[in-house]
Amino acid sequence: MAPLPDLGRPPDIPQQAIADAQALLASGRLHRYAEAGGDGGPVAALEREFAALIGCRYAVAVNSCGSALFLALKAADLRPGDPVLMNAFTLTPVPGAIDHIGAQPVLVEITEDLTIDFDDLRAKARSSGARVLMLSHMRGHLCDLDALSQICAEDGLTLIEDCAHTLGASWAGRSAGSFGRVGCFSFQSGKHVNTGEGGVLVTDDPDIAARAILHSGSYMLYGQHGTVPPDAVMARWRGRCGNYSLRMSALVATLARPQLPLLPARVADWNASHDRIAARLGECPHFRLPHRPEPEAYAQSSLQFQLTEFDPPRIAAFVARARDRGLWVKWFGTETAEGYNSNPAQWPGAHVSEVPRAFALQQRLCDIRLPLRLSAAQCDDIAETLIAATDAVAQGQGGHARA
Numbered sequence: 001m002a003p004l005p006d007l008g009r010p011p012d013i014p015q016q017a018i019a020d021a022q023a024l025l026a027s028g029r030l031h032r033y034a035e036a037g038g039d040g041g042p043v044a045a046l047e048r049e050f051a052a053l054i055g056c057r058y059a060v061a062v063n064s065c066g067s068a069l070f071l072a073l074k075a076a077d078l079r080p081g082d083p084v085l086m087n088a089f090t091l092t093p094v095p096g097a098i099d100h101i102g103a104q105p106v107l108v109e110i111t112e113d114l115t116i117d118f119d120d121l122r123a124k125a126r127s128s129g130a131r132v133l134m135l136s137h138m139r140g141h142l143c144d145l146d147a148l149s150q151i152c153a154e155d156g157l158t159l160i161e162d163c164a165h166t167l168g169a170s171w172a173g174r175s176a177g178s179f180g181r182v183g184c185f186s187f188q189s190g191k192h193v194n195t196g197e198g199g200v201l202v203t204d205d206p207d208i209a210a211r212a213i214l215h216s217g218s219y220m221l222y223g224q225h226g227t228v229p230p231d232a233v234m235a236r237w238r239g240r241c242g243n244y245s246l247r248m249s250a251l252v253a254t255l256a257r258p259q260l261p262l263l264p265a266r267v268a269d270w271n272a273s274h275d276r277i278a279a280r281l282g283e284c285p286h287f288r289l290p291h292r293p294e295p296e297a298y299a300q301s302s303l304q305f306q307l308t309e310f311d312p313p314r315i316a317a318f319v320a321r322a323r324d325r326g327l328w329v330k331w332f333g334t335e336t337a338e339g340y341n342s343n344p345a346q347w348p349g350a351h352v353s354e355v356p357r358a359f360a361l362q363q364r365l366c367d368i369r370l371p372l373r374l375s376a377a378q379c380d381d382i383a384e385t386l387i388a389a390t391d392a393v394a395q396g397q398g399g400h401a402r403a
């Protein structure tokens with residue numbers, strides 16, 4: 001078997017982006033605004049392109065998805081101590097945004113298919129009195145977004161979507177991020193568009209867009225944004241929104257823009273690798289893969305599987321064995337935080353006792369990242385390496401956990 005590929009390889013920066021970035025650097029105009037007036041440059045252009053891509057009226061470019069999530073909570077008028085519902089399967093930036101605003105996370109169970117559990121959502125919405133659901137489409141798994149929209153309408157919940165893993169994904173033909181009052185996207189290198197750091201908030205609501213623009217730190221040069229709410233709306237919020245300096249730089253927007261038209265090809269590439277590896281793992285009884293419903297069009301840059309028959313020491317042995325063979329497998333049940341942090345027991349303010357089923361499920365859940373441009377042979381090698389590692393552990397050859 002040839003050496004296995006580096007699963008952590010980020011998406012390439014296109015030549016056009018490199019050329020545009022060099023021209024921008026030569027000009028020195030790296031800040032998004034120009035005091036003497038201007039058209040907003042690459043950041044404003046990105047906002048227009050991104051709003052059109054998702055199908056929303058407004059896009060506000062910021063420095064990270066975590067900042068977008070924080071601004072979304074701010075614009076929902078959350079006060080310190082207010083409860084915020086969130087699915088227990090996500091990454092630290094989501095509970096981090098809730099912590100940032102001083103609110104209280106209320107964890108909601110997930111299903112075997114890694115999406116939010118609607119019964120538990122309804123029960124917790126009533127018992128907590130929360131007005132906001134911050135839903136993470138974690139690892140690209142979309143719940144039935146039509147059914148969820150109905151629940152949110154009936155129970156008076158404002159939906160904020162964390163779309164860090166669903167740029168290019170849709171439910172029944174409608175883009176993820178356009179179902180909620182606000183959608184938040186990430187350009188961090190591990191996501192679908194790679195600029196190192198960066199985020200975008202999308203919304204149809206002019207008041208939320210106005211508040212996000214002003215809070216992000218627009219120095220009253222908000223007229224230079226790509227999608228600007230009407231003057232009367234801006235006037236309503238001027239002088240009432242603190243400046244948090246969460247702006248996107250022109251360099252980031254310059255790196256992002258040429259990547260947007262590449263998304264359909266990237267998504268097709270990721271999904272082809274995902275589907276090939278998933279099909280092979282699905283033939284092996286050790287692996288349980290999430291069911292993908294028909295209306296979901298995913299953009300799967302990673303692959304998740306449960307090892308339902310293995311206890312935590314055996315999963316640790318499996319992970320160690322796969323890593324020894326050159327495959328960087330992640331395990332959501334690690335006792336100590338390790339490079340990433342998806343274990344709700346490790347989030348400040350979260351009560352893992354609220355979600356016993358999600359906690360038990362994550363004890364048996366692993367995943368791998370999928371770089372772009374894997375060959376069919378590389379996909380097969382990845383699948384066989386994972387299967388061989390489970391076989392060895394099942395036969396008691398796993399050795400001791402070294403995770």
Ligand SMILES: *Cc1c(COP(=O)(O)O)cnc(C)c1O
Nearest residue numbers: 064065066091093162164186188
């Ligand atoms: C990466 C990520 C984020 C936040 O992205 P940043 O741009 O790094 O703040 C949010 N949610 C999930 C699930 C993520 O993986």
